[in-house]
Amino acid sequence: MSRLIPMIGNSASIQNVFQLIEKIADSDSTVLITGESGTGKELIARSIHSLSHRKHESFIAINCAAIPADLLESELFGHVRGAFTGAIQNKAGRFELADGGTIFLDEIGDLAPLLQVKLLRVLQERSFEPVGGTKSIHVDVRVIAATNKNLTELVKKNLFREDLYYRLNVIPIEVPPLRERKEDIPLLLDHYIKTLNIRKNKKIQGVTDQALSALINYPWPGNIRELENLVERMVILKGEGVIDYADLPQPYRSSSSHPAEVSHAMLEPFVPHFQFPESGIDFNSVVDQFENHLLLMALEKTKWNRNQAAQLLGINRTTLVEKLKKKGLKPATSVVSQPKPQHHISSVLPDRTHQINIPQPDQNLEI
Template structure:
C-alpha cells in the first residue's frame, strides 16, 4: 500500500519538527518547508497528498499559499492552523480551499483525525483529476451544467453514491446548486419513483420546524386543529433533503439524530413512534466541523450526516463553464420572456469570465435574466453590463490619482498613500500588527519599523499621523 506523503509548512522549526516527528511515528512520509514559497517549490518536485500549513509565514503567507496551491494542485487536501484566529481569517481560509482550520495550540491526536478525514474525502473526490470519468447517466444530470474537470468529477461521484442509501452531506458556498445535486442523486437512485421532499431549515421558524419535520396530532398545541403528517412521512420510501442543516437548533438536532439512528419518529403530541424509511441528503454553506468545535452542532449528528461528504466547487474554480451556463440561461429566459437576445460579444464575455462570482451560479443566472429583460434583442456589449462587473470602481481610483495641471510632489503623494494603507490595515485588524503585516504582505518587524519611522499612532479614535 502506498505511503501517504504529507508536507508541513511553518517558519517555526520547533513546531514543524514536533508535528513531523509525530506524523512520521504514525507511519506517514513527511516533508518540511519553511514558508509558503518553499512549500510550493517542494510540491513541484514531490508527489504530496496532504499539506499542513501555518498562516503567519514570511515571503508567501499561508492564505496566499493555499490559493496558489489550489490553482496548481486542486486535489491536494490542506489543513491550516494559527494562533491568531478570527472569524474573517477562518472564512477566507475555507473560501480559499482549506479543508479544515485548527487553532494553536492543538492536540496532535485531533490533528491526525482531521488528516484521516481529509484523506478519506480526497479518495472520494479526487480520482477524476487523474482519469477522465465515464458519465453513464448524463441525461439525468442535464439540469447541472458543466464540462470542466471539477464538474465531471462531481457527476461521477453523484453516480457512485446514488444507489447507496447512505446519508450524503453536500457542502459548498451559497448558489453552487446543492439542491440540484440532491435531486440528481434521488433521480439516479432506486427511490426515484417516490417523493423527493426538500426542507429549508433556515426558512422555517424554530417553533414550527419540529412539527414541519415530524408532524403533529390534533390538539397538541395552539392552532393544531387537525392531525398533520410531517416531511419525514411525506418522504417515506423516498428522499428527504435538509437544506441549511447548520442552522438547526440543538433540541431538534437531538430528535433528528434519534430518527437517523432508529428509523423512527414521534409526531408532536403523539404517545407512540412511527417507523420511516427515508434517505437523508443534507446541505450547508457553513463549516460544520467548525460548528462542532464551538459546540453549536452535535458531533455525533455531524458524523451521521457526513457518511458521504461532497464538496461543490464555486463558480470561480470552474470559469470554463461560464459560457455554457450563459448560453443555457439565455435560451431559458429568451423563451420565458419571449425576447430575442442573441448572445454576448467577445468583450462582454471576457469581462464575465474574469469576474469572481461571489454569488456563484445563482448570481450568474440572475444577471442573465436581468440582461435579457433589459436588452430585449440584439447582442449584449460591455456597456449593457452593470458597473460592478465592468470594474467601474477603477475610474474612481484613476480620478483620485489624476495628475494636477500644476503637478505635485511625487514622494509626498507616495508617502501619504502608503500611510493610508498601513492605517487601514491596522484599523481592519483592531491594531493587531502581525495580522496587519499579513494583509500588507510585510514582515511584522518591517511594519513596526515603518510605524516608528512615520510616527503613525493607533488610538481609541481614528488612527492619525503625529
C-alpha cells in the same frame, strides 16, 4: 412524464461532482452537500433522488433556516391532535411524507440543538415521535442535507453535535464556488441565454469577447443563481443582438477586465514579494494577473515592440500576440480608437457541452 434538469459544467471540479452523483445516487447513503449559496446544492440533491431507485417516490425539500425552531419540529416530525394550541388534528410531518423517497434538509447548520438530537435518532433508527405523541413512527427515507456553513467549525464551537455531523457526513459532496471553475462561465452563459430566449421569447445571440472577459473576471458571490438572474435581466432588457460590455450592470464591469483600464500599478502588489494572505487566494486569477504583469513589463520596456518583448520574455512572437489577444491587453492609448471585433459566445464554445441530464419526477413537494 419526466422533465430534464440539465447540470452544466466542463471544469474538472464539477465533472468530479457529476461522477460522484452518478456513483452514489442509488446507494441510499446519507449525503452532506456543502458549498456557498447558489452553487447548485439543491439541484444536486434533486439529481441524486432522480437517479436513485426512489425516483418515483416523493422528494421533499425543507429549509431548516427559514422556519422557527418550534414550528420546524412539527413540520419535520408532525404533531398529534392537542399537542399545542391550534393543533386541532393530527398532522403528518415531512419525514412521514417523504416515506419511500428522499428528504432534503437544506441549511442543516441552522438546526436548533433539540432538533439535532431528534434528527440524530431518525438517522440511527429511522424512527421518531410526532410532537405530543408517544407512538413511534417508522420511515424509510433517504436523507440528503446541505449547508453553506462550515460544519466542522460549528462542531468546534459546540453549535453543532459532533455525532450528528458524522452521521450526516457519510458521503460528503463539496460544490466549488463558480469563481473556482471559471471555465464553466461561458457554458452557463450560453445555456441560460438559450433557455431564457425561449422562455421570454427573445433573441439574444450571445456576448462579446469583452463582456465575456469581464464576466469571467467577476467573482460571482451569488454563484450560478446570480449568473442566471443576470442573464435573465439582460435578456429582458436588451431583447435582441449581442450583449456587450456596455450592457453589463456596473458591478460586472470590473476594471481588471476592461482593456483600457488594465494598468501596471494595479498588478504591482503581486511582485516582487508576494505575501500569501491568511484568507487564501484565487489561484488562477493570481497566476493570470502575474502573467499580465510580466507581459506588460516587457511590452513597456520595448515601447510595445512585440518582437523585442517576446525576446525579453523568451517566448515566440506568435505566442505573445495570441496571449495579448486572449487577455485583451493593449497599449492604453490605442484602446479607444480600435474597437474590438465582436464574437458571439456560441462561436467560442465547444460543439458539445458536457452535462448530465436527470429525469425529474413530477411528484416534488417543497415548502
